[in-house]
Amino acid sequence: MGSHKSTNMPSMRSLRLSRRSLLVSVVAMGLEAALPGRARGASTVRVGMIPDAGGTQVSIDQKKPLRDYLAGKLGRDVELVIPTNYNATVEALGNGSLDFAYLGGLTYVKAHARYGVVPLVQRAGDRRFHSLFITQRASAIHALRDLRGKKFAFGDINSTSGHLMPYYAMLKAGLDPERDLTYRYTGNHPATAKAVEAAVVDAGALDESVYRAMIDGGQLDKTKLRVFFTTPPFVDYVWVARKDVPADDQRTFADAFLALREPRQAPILEILRGSSFVRATDDEYLTLRMVANKLQLL
Amino acid sequence: MTLFVPDVSAAYLRDLIVPVGETIGMAAAGMFVAFALGIPIAVAIGTRAPGFRLLVAALSSLRAIPDLTLAILAVVIVGLGPGAGVVALALFYTAMVGRVYADLFLTAERAPLEALRATGASRVAIAAFGLLPLTMSDLLTFGSYAFECAMRASIIVGAVGGGGLGTELVGSLNALAYHRVLTLILVLVALVAIVDRFGALVRRTPRLGLLLVPVGLISLWLNRPGLFSFAHALGVFGGMLPPALRLPEVAALPALIAQTLGMALGGTLLGAVLAFPTSPAAAQRIAPPALALLLRRIFDVARAIPELVWGLVLVVSIGTGPFAGAIALGLHSAGVLGKLYAESFENAPVAPIAALASTGARTLPIVAFGFVPLALGPLVVHTLFRLEWNVRAAAIVGMIGAGGIGQALYQAQQLFFYREMLAYVLVTWGLVALSDWLGERLRLRLGWRFVASG
Numbered sequence: 214m215g216s217h218k219s220t221n222m223p224s225m226r227s228l229r230l231s232r233r234s235l236l237v238s239v240v241a242m243g244l245e246a247a248l249p250g251r252a253r254g255a256s257t258v259r260v261g262m263i264p265d266a267g268g269t270q271v272s273i274d275q276k277k278p279l280r281d282y283l284a285g286k287l288g289r290d291v292e293l294v295i296p297t298n299y300n301a302t303v304e305a306l307g308n309g310s311l312d313f314a315y316l317g318g319l320t321y322v323k324a325h326a327r328y329g330v331v332p333l334v335q336r337a338g339d340r341r342f343h344s345l346f347i348t349q350r351a352s353a354i355h356a357l358r359d360l361r362g363k364k365f366a367f368g369d370i371n372s373t374s375g376h377l378m379p380y381y382a383m384l385k386a387g388l389d390p391e392r393d394l395t396y397r398y399t400g401n402h403p404a405t406a407k408a409v410e411a412a413v414v415d416a417g418a419l420d421e422s423v424y425r426a427m428i429d430g431g432q433l434d435k436t437k438l439r440v441f442f443t444t445p446p447f448v449d450y451v452w453v454a455r456k457d458v459p460a461d462d463q464r465t466f467a468d469a470f471l472a473l474r475e476p477r478q479a480p481i482l483e484i485l486r487g488s489s490f491v492r493a494t495d496d497e498y499l500t501l502r503m504v505a506n507k508l509q510l511l
Numbered sequence: 512m513t514l515f516v517p518d519v520s521a522a523y524l525r526d527l528i529v530p531v532g533e534t535i536g537m538a539a540a541g542m543f544v545a546f547a548l549g550i551p552i553a554v555a556i557g558t559r560a561p562g563f564r565l566l567v568a569a570l571s572s573l574r575a576i577p578d579l580t581l582a583i584l585a586v587v588i589v590g591l592g593p594g595a596g597v598v599a600l601a602l603f604y605t606a607m608v609g610r611v612y613a614d615l616f617l618t619a620e621r622a623p624l625e626a627l628r629a630t631g632a633s634r635v636a637i638a639a640f641g642l643l644p645l646t647m648s649d650l651l652t653f654g655s656y657a658f659e660c661a662m663r664a665s666i667i668v669g670a671v672g673g674g675g676l677g678t679e680l681v682g683s684l685n686a687l688a689y690h691r692v693l694t695l696i697l698v699l700v701a702l703v704a705i706v707d708r709f710g711a712l713v714r715r716t717p718r719l720g721l722l723l724v725p726v727g728l729i730s731l732w733l734n735r736p737g738l739f740s741f742a743h744a745l746g747v748f749g750g751m752l753p754p755a756l757r758l759p760e761v762a763a764l765p766a767l768i769a770q771t772l773g774m775a776l777g778g779t780l781l782g783a784v785l786a787f788p789t790s791p792a793a794a795q796r797i798a799p800p801a802l803a804l805l806l807r808r809i810f811d812v813a814r815a816i817p818e819l820v821w822g823l824v825l826v827v828s829i830g831t832g833p834f835a836g837a838i839a840l841g842l843h844s845a846g847v848l849g850k851l852y853a854e855s856f857e858n859a860p861v862a863p864i865a866a867l868a869s870t871g872a873r874t875l876p877i878v879a880f881g882f883v884p885l886a887l888g889p890l891v892v893h894t895l896f897r898l899e900w901n902v903r904a905a906a907i908v909g910m911i912g913a914g915g916i917g918q919a920l921y922q923a924q925q926l927f928f929y930r931e932m933l934a935y936v937l938v939t940w941g942l943v944a945l946s947d948w949l950g951e952r953l954r955l956r957l958g959w960r961f962v963a964s965g
Contacts, residue, residue: 259591261591294591294592295678295682296586296591296670296671296678297670297671297677297678297681298583298671298925299925300583300924300925300927301582301583301586301591301595301671302591303927304583304586304587304747305586305590305591307587307743307747308587308588308590308738308740308743308744309590309738309740309743310586310589310590310591310592310737310738310740311590311591323926323927327927369925370922370925370926371925371926397831397832397912398831398912398918398922399826399831399912400826400831400911400912401685403685403686403687404685404826407687407826408826408831411828413828413829427687432686432687510926
């Protein structure tokens with residue numbers, strides 16, 4: 214994992230380089246060689262988690278068990294990086310500043326297409342994941358068709374369970390979100406839940422595991438909310454490796470997750486909001502890819 | 512919301528040491544580069560070096576890119592981490608320092624400069640013995656203001672790169688850990704207050720400003736980029752060309768622009784409405800010292816919290832959308848304008864006020880017929896500057912769902928529609944350039960040039 218040289222330079226483009234950009238690139242390559250492999254030591258493994266992972270506390274103190282566990286299995290220092298947006302995470306996989314990352318389904322599809330990231334493992338539940346549509350307990354909304362004319366909240370535009378699949382479910386129910394209702398993006402699942410709880414919007418759609426974790430953790434008042442629709446299952450989150458990570462490291466990383474068991478690694482599984490992990494493959498994402506294409510998100 | 516009890520447990524505060532250090536380091540390193548590059552650029556523009564118009568154009572285009580977008584673009588080049596934050600801050604504040612310092616140089620007294628030039632002095636000599644000493648106090652005032660802005664901005668850009676207080680703040684907001692959010696906001700307020708105090712010290716003893724050199728260099732080394740991936744960046748940036756919008760997106764543009772401008776106007780108006788009636792009571796010449804001090808602290812808190820963070824906090828209570836965006840801009844603006852208005856009242860000429868007071872007038876009439884008319888010029892200029900600033904800020908709060916061009920830009924970026932993203936950057940650039948130009952025209956008409964807008 215020592216090398217971080219990008220292999221993504223399109224050859225056609227480089228042919229069209231002018232003399233000046235050639236000079237710039239020579240200087241740049243020199244800089245690239247002169248800089249230390251990675252600021253925190255070339256052997257440090259850098260692991261990124263997308264903001265969706267932040268349904269529970271992503272604070273520094275609570276990341277420690279996961280980091281220590283991975284460092285033990287990999288036999289190297291691990292740095293957990295939690296960027297606050299999807300785009301930066303994927304670009305970091307592209308230029309080698311992240312080695313492994315946790316991505317949502319749609320983000321994975323994009324990252325795979327752009328930079329060939331390799332799917333490794335996912336929670337057992339991620340193969341049959343659901344989005345929940347929630348509303349206030351006393352509201353008159355009981356089915357998707359009742360959303361007509363209402364104010365609705367999605368999470369992040371790049372979120373599978375907070376945007377893509379709920380949007381698709383509405384279309385399937387004969388509802389055109391562009392025409393039949395007004396909607397907003399809150400940016401993340403917890404904000405969607407809170408917006409519905411505070412009745413800032415009439416309803417919203419979010420990730421089932423975040424919703425459950427928030428109810429269990431007392432961060433949501435379950436007497437105020439009601440789930441009125443659950444989407445059909447779809448495949449969502451996945452841990453991936455950068456294309457150039459050596460196969461041995463990819464295997465060790467995947468095995469570390471597959472070996473997670475309750476109750477021994479309960480604190481780690483709690484951070485990951487799951488109970489066990491299974492292997493992930495690219496084939497699982499065919500349907501998602503089709504839906505994303507249909508909604509012009511690819 | 513149980514936002515009102517901060518988490519001040521020893522364990523949490525200890526955990527915050529590293530993020531606080533990263534945030535300060537990013538700001539110090541970014542500003543070091545900004546001064547090191549910005550001052551020579553400003554001198555080149557100020558002495559009308561060949562090609563200076565091109566430099567001016569380059570600086571204003573950089574300033575038009577929201578710092579959050581710059582941070583993500585920096586990730587493309589130097590990878591995730593505080594290094595990306597430093598690059599983004601350095602770019603943004605080089606443009607800001609360069610542009611404002613150039614303005615100061617261009618409006619410096621001409622006679623001493625002409626005298627210097629007559630001796631055949633080089634550009635460097637004119638700068639060292641003419642421009643810099645002539646404008647020193649304004650340079651320092653704006654310099655410390657820019658540093659304060661950079662400290663706030665390093666929260667935002669840090670969050671993208673995965674470092675500093677920003678990551679912690681966004682994580683805590685996502686986790687609805689409001690007691691920690693409050694702790695973090697208090698830490699931010701304290702940091703900004705320290706920068707403010709240090710800026711005042713530097714204005715009195717300019718030599719202290721040289722401290723930025725060792726601190727900046729060390730921070731730069733500690734936060735140096737982990738990698739430099741030129742090939743990757745070339746591929747990504749090449750993919751942004753040519754900028755393009757699809758037909759429905761073009762059709763939606765006018766509404767988006769209206770939302771952005773509406774947020775900027777609404778936010779500025781709200782800020783002015785909140786600040787105007789309260790600011791006289793924050794001036795020690797007018798109000799009892801205890802009251803003035805209390806109000807100043809309240810303004811400081813409102814000001815220390817960046818628009819984006821106000822927006823993030825407000826999402827939960829009033830949701831997202833242009834209205835929430837305007838409120839976020841308004842609350843930050845109220846803090847800024849409150850402080851500036853109060854300072855304008857403090858600086859009002861003494862004699863007319865004394866004359867008014869000698870008639871036996873009470874406080875309210877003295878304010879209404881003395882301070883307000885006397886300070887009207889600066890009050891208007893400060894408000895206009897805030898409006899210009901808020902056009903840019905409206906693009907930034909758009910990114911957290913407030914709508915407008917900012918939201919469109921952010922969504923295009925998040926979906927990797929880079930050609931659309933570049934198109935929206937260009938639209939933002941046009942809006943910011945237009946508002947800068949209009950503001951300048953208005954200020955010239957009012958006979959005012961630069962005022963350090965803090």
